[in-house]
Amino acid sequence: xxxxxDNAGIxxxxxxxxxxxxxxxxxxxxxxxxxxxxLKPKWFPVFYVLSQNNEKSIxxxxxxxxxxxxxxxxxxxxxxxxQILCEKKDKNDGRKNNxxxxxxxxxxxxxxxxxxxxxxxxxxxTLNQSRYNMWYAIEEFEFLLDxxxxxxxxxxxKKLREIKEVEIVxxxxxxxxxxxxxxxxWITTYFKMEETDRxxxxxxxxxxxxxxxxxxxxxxxxxxxxxxxxxxMNDPHYDFxxxxxxxxxxxxxxxxxxxxxKSIIKKAQSLGAKKLYLESNTVLKPAINLYHKLGFNKVVxxxxxxxxxxxxxxxxxx
Amino acid sequence: xxxxxDNAGIxxxxxxxxxxxxxxxxxxxxxxxxxxxxLKPKWFPVFYVLSQNNEKSIxxxxxxxxxxxxxxxxxxxxxxxxQILCEKKDKNDGRKNNxxxxxxxxxxxxxxxxxxxxxxxxxxxTLNQSRYNMWYAIEEFEFLLDxxxxxxxxxxxKKLREIKEVEIVxxxxxxxxxxxxxxxxWITTYFKMEETDRxxxxxxxxxxxxxxxxxxxxxxxxxxxxxxxxxxMNDPHYDFxxxxxxxxxxxxxxxxxxxxxKSIIKKAQSLGAKKLYLESNTVLKPAINLYHKLGFNKVVxxxxxxxxxxxxxxxxxx
DNA sequence: ATTAATTACGTAATTAGTTACGTAAATGTA
DNA sequence: TACATTTACGTAACTAATTACGTAATTAAT
Numbered sequence: 001x002x003x004x005x006d007n008a009g010i011x012x013x014x015x016x017x018x019x020x021x022x023x024x025x026x027x028x029x030x031x032x033x034x035x036x037x038x039l040k041p042k043w044f045p046v047f048y049v050l051s052q053n054n055e056k057s058i059x060x061x062x063x064x065x066x067x068x069x070x071x072x073x074x075x076x077x078x079x080x081x082x083q084i085l086c087e088k089k090d091k092n093d094g095r096k097n098n099x100x101x102x103x104x105x106x107x108x109x110x111x112x113x114x115x116x117x118x119x120x121x122x123x124x125x126t127l128n129q130s131r132y133n134m135w136y137a138i139e140e141f142e143f144l145l146d147x148x149x150x151x152x153x154x155x156x157x158k159k160l161r162e163i164k165e166v167e168i169v170x171x172x173x174x175x176x177x178x179x180x181x182x183x184x185x186w187i188t189t190y191f192k193m194e195e196t197d198r199x200x201x202x203x204x205x206x207x208x209x210x211x212x213x214x215x216x217x218x219x220x221x222x223x224x225x226x227x228x229x230x231x232x233m234n235d236p237h238y239d240f241x242x243x244x245x246x247x248x249x250x251x252x253x254x255x256x257x258x259x260x261x262k263s264i265i266k267k268a269q270s271l272g273a274k275k276l277y278l279e280s281n282t283v284l285k286p287a288i289n290l291y292h293k294l295g296f297n298k299v300v301x302x303x304x305x306x307x308x309x310x311x312x313x314x315x316x317x318x
Numbered sequence: 319x320x321x322x323x324d325n326a327g328i329x330x331x332x333x334x335x336x337x338x339x340x341x342x343x344x345x346x347x348x349x350x351x352x353x354x355x356x357l358k359p360k361w362f363p364v365f366y367v368l369s370q371n372n373e374k375s376i377x378x379x380x381x382x383x384x385x386x387x388x389x390x391x392x393x394x395x396x397x398x399x400x401q402i403l404c405e406k407k408d409k410n411d412g413r414k415n416n417x418x419x420x421x422x423x424x425x426x427x428x429x430x431x432x433x434x435x436x437x438x439x440x441x442x443x444t445l446n447q448s449r450y451n452m453w454y455a456i457e458e459f460e461f462l463l464d465x466x467x468x469x470x471x472x473x474x475x476k477k478l479r480e481i482k483e484v485e486i487v488x489x490x491x492x493x494x495x496x497x498x499x500x501x502x503x504w505i506t507t508y509f510k511m512e513e514t515d516r517x518x519x520x521x522x523x524x525x526x527x528x529x530x531x532x533x534x535x536x537x538x539x540x541x542x543x544x545x546x547x548x549x550x551m552n553d554p555h556y557d558f559x560x561x562x563x564x565x566x567x568x569x570x571x572x573x574x575x576x577x578x579x580k581s582i583i584k585k586a587q588s589l590g591a592k593k594l595y596l597e598s599n600t601v602l603k604p605a606i607n608l609y610h611k612l613g614f615n616k617v618v619x620x621x622x623x624x625x626x627x628x629x630x631x632x633x634x635x636x
Numbered sequence: 637a638t639t640a641a642t643t644a645c646g647t648a649a650t651t652a653g654t655t656a657c658g659t660a661a662a663t664g665t666a
Numbered sequence: 667t668a669c670a671t672t673t674a675c676g677t678a679a680c681t682a683a684t685t686a687c688g689t690a691a692t693t694a695a696t
Contacts, residue, residue, distance in 0.1 A: 004383050008366050010441040010453055011434055014342035015363055019384055020456060021335035022653090027468040028332055034473065042682065045333055048326050059644060065322050066337055069645060071683060095644040095691045115472075116329055118479060122471035123328040126462050132455035135328055138338060140448035150345040153440035154433075155352065161436060340683085343652095360652060377674060387675065389653060413661050413674040 035115040037108065038082065046075050050085065051109035055100040057090070084108060162220070162254045168263040171204070171215035171227075178224040179204055179215065182246035190283060191308040200244065204229070213240065214267050218247070218256045225251035228260040230268055230276075238314065239273035245287070257287070261294045268317065275316050277302070279309040353433045355426065356400065364393050368403065369427035373418040375408070402426060473571075480538070480572045486581040489522070489533035489545075496542040497522055497533065500564035508601060509626040518562065522547070531558065532585050536565070536574045543569035546578040548586055548594075556632065557591035563605070575605070579612045586635065593634055595620070597627040 005012055028041040039047060045065035050056060058076065062069040076099055079085040084105040090096035101109060127133050171179070180201040187193055200207040204215060211232045218226035229244040242264060247256050268276055278296060280287055288311065296313035304312070323330055346359040357365060363383035368374060376394065380387040394417055397403040402423040408414035419427060445451050489497070498519040505511055518525040522533060529550045536544035547562040560582060565574045586594055596614060598605055606629065614631035622630070 004363065004367065007370065008363070009438065010445075011437045012363065012366075013441060013453065014339050014346060014359065015383070016456060017335050017339035017342065018653090020460060021332050021339060023463065024332035024335065024468060027472075030469045031472050034469075034476070041332065045322065045326070045330065048330075049322065052325065057644075058646090065333070068684060070647080070685085073646065074682090093644085093692070097645070114476075114479065118472050118475040119329045120327065121475045122468060123331060125475075126459065126468070126471060127328075129462055130455065130458035132450045132452075132458060134450075134452070134455035134459045135331065137448065137450035137452035137455035138334060140450060141444065141452045142338060144444050144447055145341065150342060150440060150444070151348045151352070153444060154345075154349050154436050157436040157439045157443075158352070158432075161432065336683090375674075376676090386654060388655085388677080391676065392652090411662070411674085415675070 031115070031119065035112070037112055037115065039084075039108070039112075040078075043075055043079055043084075046072060046079065047084070047105075047109070050099060050101050050105070051112075055088075055098045057096045057098055061099065079105075159254055163256075163259070165221050166254065166256055166259060167219045167222075168259055169217050169219060171209070171217055173205075175215075175217045175224055175227070176204065178217070179227050179244070182224070182227050182248055183244050185248065186246055186284075187308075190281070194306060194308070196305045200229075200231075207231075212271075214264065214271075215244075216260060216263050216267065218251075218260050220251050220254070220256065226256045226260050228264045230264050230271075233277065235277070238275050238277040239271075240268050240276050242268075242276050242278040242315075252286075257290045258293065261290060265294065265315070265317070273317055275314060278313050278315075279304050279306055279311070280313070281308050281310050349433070349437065353430070355430055355433065357402075357426070357430075358396075361393055361397055361402075364390060364397065365402070365423075365427070368417060368419050368423070369430075373406075373416045375414045375416055379417065397423075477572055481574075481577070483539050484572065484574055484577060485537045485540075486577055487535050487537060489527065489535055491523075493533075493535045493542055493545070494522065496535070497545045497562070500542070500545050500566055501562050503566065504564055504602075505626075508599070512624060512626070514623045518547075518549075526562075530589075532582065532589075533562075534578060534581050534585065536569075536578050538569050538572070538574070544574045544578050546582045548582050548589075551595060553595070556593050556595040557589075558586050558594050560586075560594050560596040560633075575608045576611065579608060583612065583633070583635070591635055593632060596631050596633075597622050597624060597629070598631070599626050599628050 005016055025041050028044075032039050032041065045067070046061055049061055049064050056064075058072050059069050061067075061076075062072040065072070076085055076087070080087060083102055085099050086102050088098050088100070090098050123135075127135055183197070183201055184193065187197060208215060208229050208231055213232045214230040216228050217224050218228075220226075226247040227244060228242070228246075231241040231243050233239065233241050242261070245257065245260060247260070265276070276296075277299075278291060280291065282288060291313050294315065296315045299312050299314045302312050323334055343359050346362075350357050350359065363385070364379055367379055367382050374382075376390050377387050379385075379394075380390040383390070394403055394405070398405060401420055403417050404420050406416050406418070408416050441453075445453055501515070501519055502511065505515060526533060526547055526549055531550045532548040534546055535542050536546075538544075544565040545562060546560070546564075549559040549561050551557065551559050560579070563575065563578060565578070583594065594614075595617075596609060598609065600606060609631050612633065614633045617630050617632045620630050
């Protein structure tokens with residue numbers, strides 16, 4: 001068993017915690033017996049809060065000890081049968097079931113104090129014998145998880161690892177089909193293809209590159225999963241339009257859009273651009289977000305050939 | 319909930335461990351989903367050992383991961399249904415059910431490697447952000463519990479606390495009844511009362527004290543719970559016999575016998591004794607143990623008035 | 637004053653483990 | 667070689683929690 005933890009390591013931390021907690025509960029049973037306390041370990045949290053408070057409702061107890069209310073409900077029923085607790089409907093609120101210790105329960109609460117002292121000492125001594133205090137360690141770990149869950153942390157690591165396998169390369173004729181398909185994917189799911197789309201997607205060389213524009217392609221594990229174009233504009237205010245940005249749905253969430261955007265902006269700068277322009281639609285929230293992250297700001301009052309455009313943005317380069 | 323742990327403190331360590339482990343399992347479910355792995359968290363230990371070993375029997379897996387074998391049996395059945403594992407009777411041993419990964423399972427094992435890496439990194443990063451590394455802390459704690467269980471540790475604390483409430487006082491006439499009853503208790507449970515017993519238990523003054531002997535009484539919370547006598551001997555080899563040592567069954571396990579013994583030996587020394595003698599029976603193992611701890615050694619060849627005596631011991635005082 | 641939403645809490649079903657027990661195969665022993 | 671013991675493992679019952687859901691009481695909103 002220890003071999004398993006040594007091999008699997010940290011990824012088995014959940015199993016390890018469960019086993020340790022089971023071991024503790026097992027010993028707790030024997031400890032209650034030694035002190036002649038007719039209490040099951042699982043009753044302890046309920047018993048404890050009621051010995052500190054005169055009276056509490058089911059949900060109030062559940063919240064305090066971090067159990068679900070049905071769990072408390074069941075525990076209370078068991079303890080009522082053993083005449084440790086008694087129930088009483090709340091006078092002002094007919095839904096509430098107020099629970100408190102019976103005289104027998106109070107006597108037990110008194111009797112158990114020595115046991116608490118001994119257990120506390122024993123655990124403290126054990127913790128103090130170790131270099132890494134487990135009680136503090138758990139406290140810290142819970143605090144860190146409250147700030148950012150383990151799921152969230154793993155997601156971040158995944159992204160970090162995957163982005164290393166992403167490569168941004170210049171357009172080549174062999175990327176013609178992916179260039180078209182990746183763009184069609186998002187356009188047809190949210191809008192419909194327009195005439196202007198068809199032209200530039202079918203003939204990127206003629207409509208984009210030959211006019212002085214650029215296209216970059218994102219490869220993930222050597223396969224094209226994202227594209228982005230820089231289109232030369234005939235406009236006194238803007239040099240280029242950032243357009244035809246697309247990332248395949250399977251490759252989303254890896255930060256590929258950001259890489260494409262940064263790469264195309266760099267290209268624009270190397271071409272001497274001073275100002276970039278783009279058109280989009282506010283339903284594409286992640287895209288708008290990305291454009292903001294890249295430094296684009298909203299502008300108004302430009303004409304557009306696209307029906308789907310309801311937001312226009314610009315980026316001033318230095 | 320945190321309030322509960324803050325109040326109850328360390329004695330709720332079992333609950334806290336359980337909750338933390340539940341939180342980890344919850345996140346694990348979401349993590350498997352994110353990687354499109356059709357694995358339940360509870361399958362992980364079985365899956366892991368089988369991806370490290372070609373083939374293993376049910377109990378071999380159970381031992382390695384620290385589960386009961388029915389648990390593994392159930393998990394394996396579920397995974398066989400999902401065609402991740404396959405079973406095969408052992409050729410040499412008809413009882414054994416050898417389990418291994420199917421091709422699908424092997425493919426999953428290969429696919430899951432990235433996930434392992436990410437999870438490991440994420441956990442490591444979290445642990446390194448804390449002052450007390452929880453993984454090491456658990457390792458240490460388990461090590462300490464292996465050496466001495468929490469039950470054992472609590473028992474020791476109990477003894478330490480209780481021994482403070484034990485007082486050894488000299489005999490007084492009011493302890494006549496307890497002196498008799500405490501001795502009758504053990505004699506009648508293991509043997510039967512003999513004439514010599516009756517005499518000295520009914521008339522301790524005449525048969526023990528007036529002949530130059532001593533009696534001490536142990537009080538626990540002011541109540542007499544143990545006695546021990548020092549009886550003057552008419553023997554060239556021995557000054558006194560240690561006898562009539564008795565501790566009430568309710569007060570056993572608090573180390574009262576040791577206190578009584580030490581006290582009576584001290585008394586013997588103050589009376590100038592050079593050598594003590596005692597008689598006992600080997601069925602009384604804790605007693606024999608205690609006599610050894612006090613320094614007594616086995617001797618042979620003395621006559622005794624007691625039927626129940628089958629071991630004789632002496633202690634040389636310096 | 638109704639109606640809608642929320643809260644309290646019980647019951648039922650589910651989950652992930654356990655212990656208890658029975659059977660068959662293998663192993664040890666007289 | 668026969669019989670007892672041990673081992674492997676499945677089934678059943680139990681345990682301690684959960685989620686899902688329904689009902690009644692209270693509170694908020696129109």
